Amino acid sequence: MNYHTANICGTNALVNKNHGIIAVGNFVLIFMVVNMEQLTSFINNFIELSAEASPWLLLGLLIAGLMKAWVPSEILSKHLGEGKSAVVKAALIGAPLPLCSCGVIPVATELRRSGASAPATASFLVATPETGIDSVSVSYALLGPVFAVYRPFAAIMSAIVTGLLVSTVKSEKIKSPIVEPEQSASACCASSSVKKEVPKPTTSSCCSTVDKIEPEPELSSCCSTNAAVTVAEATTLPPNLLNNLIEKTRTGIYYAATKLIDDIIIWLAIGLIFAAVVRTFLPPEFLLSYGSGLPAMLLMIAISIPMYICATASTPIAAGFIMAGLSPGTALVFMMAGPATNVSTLGVIKNEMGSAVLIRYLLGVALCAIGFATLLDLGLNFFAIDITEQMSHSHEMLPQWFGLTCAMLITFLAIKPLRSLII
Numbered sequence: 062m063n064y065h066t067a068n069i070c071g072t073n074a075l076v077n078k079n080h081g082i083i084a085v086g087n088f089v090l091i092f093m094v095v096n097m098e099q100l101t102s103f104i105n106n107f108i109e110l111s112a113e114a115s116p117w118l119l120l121g122l123l124i125a126g127l128m129k130a131w132v133p134s135e136i137l138s139k140h141l142g143e144g145k146s147a148v149v150k151a152a153l154i155g156a157p158l159p160l161c162s163c164g165v166i167p168v169a170t171e172l173r174r175s176g177a178s179a180p181a182t183a184s185f186l187v188a189t190p191e192t193g194i195d196s197v198s199v200s201y202a203l204l205g206p207v208f209a210v211y212r213p214f215a216a217i218m219s220a221i222v223t224g225l226l227v228s229t230v231k232s233e234k235i236k237s238p239i240v241e242p243e244q245s246a247s248a249c250c251a252s253s254s255v256k257k258e259v260p261k262p263t264t265s266s267c268c269s270t271v272d273k274i275e276p277e278p279e280l281s282s283c284c285s286t287n288a289a290v291t292v293a294e295a296t297t298l299p300p301n302l303l304n305n306l307i308e309k310t311r312t313g314i315y316y317a318a319t320k321l322i323d324d325i326i327i328w329l330a331i332g333l334i335f336a337a338v339v340r341t342f343l344p345p346e347f348l349l350s351y352g353s354g355l356p357a358m359l360l361m362i363a364i365s366i367p368m369y370i371c372a373t374a375s376t377p378i379a380a381g382f383i384m385a386g387l388s389p390g391t392a393l394v395f396m397m398a399g400p401a402t403n404v405s406t407l408g409v410i411k412n413e414m415g416s417a418v419l420i421r422y423l424l425g426v427a428l429c430a431i432g433f434a435t436l437l438d439l440g441l442n443f444f445a446i447d448i449t450e451q452m453s454h455s456h457e458m459l460p461q462w463f464g465l466t467c468a469m470l471i472t473f474l475a476i477k478p479l480r481s482l483i484i
Contacts, residue, residue: 107337112464117202121195126317130309141177148224151181152217155189165189174238179414184224190400191216196372203380205451215433223425236415326475328374339381353388365398372400389448390434397430
C-alpha cells in the first residue's frame with residue numbers, strides 16, 4: 062500500500078514538473094516572439110526616421126560648409142563691439158552659423174578676447190548653438206513647417222533678450238578679457254623679436270612705448286599673424302576668379318564632410334535611437350499627464366541644462382517627446398535650453414565674463430524658453446494646428462529610396478576609415 066502510494070506521488074510530481082517546464086518554455090517562447098516583434102519594429106522605426114532626416118541634414122551640411130568657407134571670421138569680431146546694436150548683430154550673425162554646442166565655445170572665447178562685448182558674446186552663445194541651417198532643415202523634415210519657422214525666430218529673440226539682460230550687469234562686475242591689447246603686443250615682441258627678428262627698426266616700432274603705437278603697418282607685420290597669413294595667401298592665390306571660387310567651394314564641402322559631421326554625428330545617432338525607442342516602446346498615454354504646463358517645462362529645463370547636445374541632434378529627441386505625448390511647447394524648451402546650456406559653456410562664461418553674467422545668461426535662456434514655449438502652445442491651440450499631423454506629412458515629397466541613399470552617404474562619411482579612402 063505504501064509502495065503504490067509512493068509511486069503515485071512520484072508520478073504526480075513528475076507530471077507537475079513537466080507541466081512547469083512546459084509553462085516556462087511557453088513563456089520564454091512568447092517573450093522571444095514579442096521581443097522579436099518589438100526589435101523588428103524598433104529597427105524599422107530607426108530606418109524610417111533616418112531616411113526622413115538624412116536628405117535635409119545633407120542639404121544643411123552643404124549650405125553650412127559653404128558658409129564656413131565664404132564668411133570671413135574677421136567680419137564677426139568687427140561688428141560685435143559695445144552697444145545694443147552689437148547684441149542684435151551677434152544674434153543675427155550667430156543664428157545661421159554651422160556651430161553647435163562644442164564648436165561655439167572656442168569661437169565665442171576668441172570673439173570675447175578680440176574685443177567683443179560681454180552682452181554680444183552672450184547673444185552669440187545663445188543664437189549659434191540653438192539654431193542653424195542644418196537644424197532648421199531637419200526641423201522641417203521631422204517636425205513640420207511651423208517648427209522650421211518658429212524655432213529660429215525664438216532662438217534669435219532669446220539671444221537678443223539674454224544679451225540685453227547681460228547688458229544690465231555693471232561693468233566692474235564683468236571680467237575683463239584675459240588677453241589685453243598691451244599684453245599681446247609685449248608678448249609678440251617677447252616671443253618673436255628676441256629670437257628671430259634681428260632688425261631693430263621693426264622691434265623698436267612695435268615695442269618702443271605704450272604711448273606711441275601709431276605705425277600700424279609695422280605693428281601688423283610684427284604682431285598680427287592673421288595679417289601675415291592673409292598676405293601670404295594673397296600672393297599664392299591664383300589670379301583666376303573661377304579657380305578661387307572652386308577652391309573655396311571644395312574647402313567648404315570638405316569641412317562639412319569631415320569636421321562638421323564629426324561634431325554632430327554621435328548625438329545625432331543618439332537622438333535618432335531615442336526617437337525610435339519612444340516610437341516603439343513608449344505608449345502615447347504615458348507622458349500625457351506631464352505633457353504641458355509650467356511644471357513640465359521647468360522639469361525639461363532641469364533636464365536640459367547639464368546635457369551636451371547640439372541643435373540638430375536635439376530635433377529627433379524632441380520629435381520623440383512629442384510622439385510620446387509631450388506638448389510641442391515643452392519639446393521646444395528642450396530644443397532651446399539643451400544646446401544653449403551645458404557644463405562646458407557655463408564654465409567658459411564664468412571664466413571669461415564672471416558669475417554675474419553667468420546668472421543672467423541662465424535666467425535669460427530659461428525665461429525665454431518657457432515664454433516662447435507657452436506662446437507656441439497657445440498659438441497652436443488657438444489656430445487648431447496639429448503638429449503631429451504636420452510631422453507625418455511634411456516629408457512626403459521625398460521618396461524613401463532617396464532618403465535611404467542619403468542616410469547611407471552620411472553613415473559612410475561618419476566612418477573615418479571609410480571616408481579617408483576617397484577624401
